[in-house]
Amino acid sequence: MKKSLLFDMDGTLYPLEKDDFYKTELYLKIENNTIFYLKEKLSLTEKEAENCYLKIKEKYPRLYSFGLNKEYGINKEEYLNFCWNFNPSKFVKKLFNPKEVIKYLNKDYQTILVSDAPLIWVNNVKEYLDMNNLFNETFSGAQLCLRKKEGLFDLIVRSLGLNPKDSYVIGDEEENDILPAKNLGLHTFYVGLKEFSSSEFKIKNITELTKYL
Incomplete structure (x- = not known):
């Protein structure tokens, strides 16, 4: 059985403009969409929404x-589907080519995309990055109502029969990617420029994975 690579998406397959997702333009867009949706759906004023x-x-x-x-x-x-279904081009920066990295790794590894985001956004980003049908499996925490730090990795390991010793989580968030993975005994790659991370490996972006794998 091939070893497994579990990739986060936002901030990993492409860089966010800020380290904190909650301070990004993408998150602001989702917030505004949510407030508008609640206003219309529940017949609320702007303040009530x-x-x-x-x-x-x-x-x-x-x-x-x-x-x-x-x-x-x-x-x-x-x-x-209302709040997350929009064109990613304004928010997803193509500073490197994740498609070629995943294609290369697919030769020797099972690749799995794991995101807390809804499936509609995951699919929109995959299409924008020309990465449809590249990953062996895709999991959306929003769809499963289970975040990565609350058991999503454990669910994936059990449902796919993965061996933690032969599995690697690649992500940009210490709390949501690295720590939950380490707690399950999975290997970890931190992606980003922060000096501190408890991750086993640290890389600036996923193009550096080929140096280790």
């Missing part, structure tokens, strides 16, 4: 669709 969003954001971090369904009966797929 903002307060509704902040309540969900605090109570259900990174699982807004789950919170909106539980608190207001909003259909998860409808919300995700």
Whole structure:
């Protein structure tokens, strides 16, 4: 059985303009879409919609669709498809070619894309980067209502029968990628420019993976 590479997407396959996802233009776009959606869906004023969003954001971090369904009966797929279905070109910067890296690694490894983001956004980004049909498997935490740091990696390891000793997680977030992977005994690559990371390996971008794998 091939060894496995589990790739994060946003901030890993392409660089974010800021280290903190919650300070990016992409996140601001999603926030604005969410507030507009709540305003229209629940017949709220702008201020009421903002307060509704902040309540969900605090109570259900990174699982807004789950919170909106539980608190207001909003259909998860409808919300995700409305708020995340837009052209990635403004937010996804092509500073290197991730497609060629994955194609090269596919010769010897099973490649798996793992994102907390909704599947609609994952698919839009894959299409924009010309990476459709490159990964052996794709997992969306939003679709499964399970974040990486709350058990998504464990689910993937069990469902695919992966051997942690032969599996590598590649991601740009210490809390959501590196630490959950290490807790399961998976090898880790931190992607980015931060000086500190508990990761086993550190690279500036995924083109450097070929030096190690």
